[in-house]
Amino acid sequence: MKARDLFRVPDKFTLREEDAARQPLGDGSKSGDKERTDQVLERVSDLQTILYAQRKHKVLLVLQGMDTSGKDGAVRSLYSGINPVGLRATSFKAPTPLEAGYDYLWRVHQHVPAKGEIAIFNRSHYEEVLITRVLKQIGSKECQRRYGHIRDFERMLAETGTTIVKVFLHISKDEQRKRLQARLEDPKKQWKFDQSDIDQRKKWRTFQDAYEDAILATDADHAPWFIVPADSKPHRDLAIATLLLETLQDLRLRWPPPDAKLAELKIR
Amino acid sequence: MKARDLFRVPDKFTLREEDAARQPLGDGSKSGDKERTDQVLERVSDLQTILYAQRKHKVLLVLQGMDTSGKDGAVRSLYSGINPVGLRATSFKAPTPLEAGYDYLWRVHQHVPAKGEIAIFNRSHYEEVLITRVLKQIGSKECQRRYGHIRDFERMLAETGTTIVKVFLHISKDEQRKRLQARLEDPKKQWKFDQSDIDQRKKWRTFQDAYEDAILATDADHAPWFIVPADSKPHRDLAIATLLLETLQDLRLRWPPPDAKLAELKIR
Numbered sequence: 001m002k003a004r005d006l007f008r009v010p011d012k013f014t015l016r017e018e019d020a021a022r023q024p025l026g027d028g029s030k031s032g033d034k035e036r037t038d039q040v041l042e043r044v045s046d047l048q049t050i051l052y053a054q055r056k057h058k059v060l061l062v063l064q065g066m067d068t069s070g071k072d073g074a075v076r077s078l079y080s081g082i083n084p085v086g087l088r089a090t091s092f093k094a095p096t097p098l099e100a101g102y103d104y105l106w107r108v109h110q111h112v113p114a115k116g117e118i119a120i121f122n123r124s125h126y127e128e129v130l131i132t133r134v135l136k137q138i139g140s141k142e143c144q145r146r147y148g149h150i151r152d153f154e155r156m157l158a159e160t161g162t163t164i165v166k167v168f169l170h171i172s173k174d175e176q177r178k179r180l181q182a183r184l185e186d187p188k189k190q191w192k193f194d195q196s197d198i199d200q201r202k203k204w205r206t207f208q209d210a211y212e213d214a215i216l217a218t219d220a221d222h223a224p225w226f227i228v229p230a231d232s233k234p235h236r237d238l239a240i241a242t243l244l245l246e247t248l249q250d251l252r253l254r255w256p257p258p259d260a261k262l263a264e265l266k267i268r
Numbered sequence: 269m270k271a272r273d274l275f276r277v278p279d280k281f282t283l284r285e286e287d288a289a290r291q292p293l294g295d296g297s298k299s300g301d302k303e304r305t306d307q308v309l310e311r312v313s314d315l316q317t318i319l320y321a322q323r324k325h326k327v328l329l330v331l332q333g334m335d336t337s338g339k340d341g342a343v344r345s346l347y348s349g350i351n352p353v354g355l356r357a358t359s360f361k362a363p364t365p366l367e368a369g370y371d372y373l374w375r376v377h378q379h380v381p382a383k384g385e386i387a388i389f390n391r392s393h394y395e396e397v398l399i400t401r402v403l404k405q406i407g408s409k410e411c412q413r414r415y416g417h418i419r420d421f422e423r424m425l426a427e428t429g430t431t432i433v434k435v436f437l438h439i440s441k442d443e444q445r446k447r448l449q450a451r452l453e454d455p456k457k458q459w460k461f462d463q464s465d466i467d468q469r470k471k472w473r474t475f476q477d478a479y480e481d482a483i484l485a486t487d488a489d490h491a492p493w494f495i496v497p498a499d500s501k502p503h504r505d506l507a508i509a510t511l512l513l514e515t516l517q518d519l520r521l522r523w524p525p526p527d528a529k530l531a532e533l534k535i536r
Contacts, residue, residue: 053459072353079352085340085359089352180535187526191321198535258455267448267466 003242007226009168009219015208020172021231025238033234040241041081047248048118050255052086055116057251058162061244062121064130065169066207067197068179069230071122074169077237078120078244088113089120092127104128104146105153112157118244125150129214134206147217158222165247166223167240168215169230173204271510275494277436277487283476288440289499293506301502308509309349315516316386318523320354323384325519326430329512330389332398333437334475335465336447337498339390342437345505346388346512356381357388360395372396372414373421380425386512393418397482402474415485426490433515434491435508436483437498441472 006024026033051057063071075089090111099107105125113119129146132138138146154164171179180197183189200207219225226243230236274292294301319325331339343357358379367375373393381387397414400406406414422432439447448465451457468475487493494511498504 049456072351075353076351079347083340083344084347084352084357085343091353177535184530184533184535187523187531188317190526190530191524193530201535255455256459258458262452262458262461263455265452267445267452267469 002246003239004224004226004246007228007239007243009215009225009227013212013216013227015170015212015227018170018227018229020170020175020229022229023232023235025242026235030232030234033232033238037077037234037238037241038081040238040245041078044241044245044248045082047245047251047253048082048086050253051118051248051251052083052116053256054253056161057253058113058115058157059118059244059247059251060113060121060157060162060164061118061240062124062126062164062166063169063240064123064126064167064211065230066171066176066204067200068176068183069169069171070233070236071169073233074167074237074240075120075122078241081241082118086116087118087120089122091122092124105149109153113162115161125153126214126218130207130210131200133210134200134203143213144217147214150218151220151223154218154220154223163247163251164223165243166218166225167243168211168225168227169236170227171230173201175231176201270514271507272492272494272514275496275507275511277483277493277495281480281484281495283438283480283495286438286495286497288438288443288497290497291500291503293510294503298500298502301500301506305345305502305506305509306349308506308513309346312509312513312516313350315513315521316350316354318521319386319516319519320351320384321524322521324429325521326381326383326425327386327512327515327519328381328389328425328430328432329386329508330392330394330432330434331437331508332392332394332435332479333498334439334444334472335468336444336451337437337439338501338504339437341501342435342505342508343388343390346509349509350386354384355386355388357390359390360392373417377421381430383429393421394482394486398475398478399468401478402468402471411481412485415482418486419488419491422486422488422491431515431519432491433511434486434493435511436479436493436495437504438495439498441469443499444469 003025026036051059063074065071079087079089088111092108095104095107108121108125111119111121129143129150133143158164180193180201183193215225228236228239228243271293294304319327331342333339347355347357356379360376363372363375376389376393379387379389397406397411397418401411426432448461448469451461483493496504496507496511
């Protein structure tokens with residue numbers, strides 16, 4: 001079964017019923033998952049070179065998930081195997097005053113992939129219907145309006161040649177507890193800790209509901225959502241790499257036709 | 269001897285006398301160089317995490333060199349070992365019409381590192397005193413004026429907390445011939461070939477002179493140039509990784525002081 005089918009969000013679903021620990025790929029061992037991820041990324045890397053050479057398709061990978069769900073780790077894993085020429089990751093933090101002065105798609109639009117590129121969004125425009133809603137900065141009506149903007153924006157991107165893959169990294173509340181605790185106790189991780197991590201954890205259920213709602217409202221065949229179980233880091237990386245591989249395979253990429261005359265040229 | 273001393277450009281030098289094949293680091297074997305590069309990058313990666321956590325220093329690595337000298341390869345090597353959070357590579361191509369409408373430092377300034385970041389420039393503002401000069405788009409007087417702009421710009425960056433490392437990847441004319449020929453004959457590399465590669469190769473000597481001149485005019489202790497021999501790819505990667513490691517070591521990076529109260533907090 002393809003990863004695209006294994007992880008695609010069903011028509012009806014609740015995050016409560018999604019198992020964050022399931023590992024449908026790999027053999028259940030960390031070392032096995034890591035080895036397989038390396039193999040998958042090698043194939044991704046080969047296809048990405050063609051993508052870059054052909055300069056026809058654009059690929060956008062959106063990563064969303066609760067704190068500690070492993071967005072940074074997933075980006076790092078992808079960079080370990082893929083040529084950074086033609087790969088571009090953007091982390092969207094809380095908007096700066098400058099950014100907040102514009103509509104909320106403005107800063108995101110600047111970082112969409114160009115022809116031949118794979119762009120990774122580490123958080124994205126979805127923050128504007130998640131944290132803003134949980135903190136009651138926007139109400140239900142405004143949220144629905146934004147779903148509309150997001151759907152329109154993503155359709156435009158798809159119709160102008162962008163293949164969109166949206167991933168929700170799904171961790172359990174207990175796994176998040178362990179990871180936050182480790183941040184606090186390890187002096188080399190404590191700097192990552194932020195009081196807002198705890199505030200947001202207290203609103204766990206409200207966040208999960210906001211995610212469910214946003215995912216269901218914006219899932220589409222041209223902009224599909226995938227729920228990737230993320231309690232296991234190696235399996236999470238394997239799942240994302242495999243989703244990306246299948247996406248590139250479906251594009252049926254081709255080398256630009258070689259020029260026979262050039263092949264005969266002698267450099268002096 | 270430190271790599272910073274081994275490769276630092278001397279007060280008087282000519283590229284003609286610089287050996288592009290010398291390998292002062294490592295044991296002379298490709299596998300040995302690769303292994304050592306991995307080890308060096310592991311230490312770079314540890315220090316970069318502190319750099320990122322501390323958010324105090326900024327590091328700018330400028331890569332320049334003739335076609336096929338291995339700028340892309342060097343960037344890829346760095347990304348293979350360093351966490352992409354806090355690492356940002358920008359490739360500067362020929363200016364777009366939009367970019368050309370501004371002064372030539374405008375597009376470059378947008379990509380300098382912020383606090384805690386390492387930025388890599390794959391080509392840079394130096395193109396504006398190299399190719400432009402070789403193609404006689406600017407004369408000697410304008411070129412001198414631009415050296416002044418560049419010196420001022422880099423001094424400002426250094427005085428506002430940026431550690432600058434400028435690397436010239438030095439390949440021999442014969443090694444370039446081999447690499448261009450390989451591009452032509454391999455269908456998987458031919459797309460990289462551009463007629464301008466040959467035009468520029470014909471002006472090899474003029475380019476080398478322009479590099480020499482620009483390097484000597486802009487070398488400074490706060491913005492030093494290093495001549496890295498680049499005929500061997502693994503040794504090139506080892507040399508750049510080592511330069512970066514020594515740079516980070518000199519910054520005497522420290523973890524942000526841990527908060528004892530936080531360490532006692534229990535997450536529920």
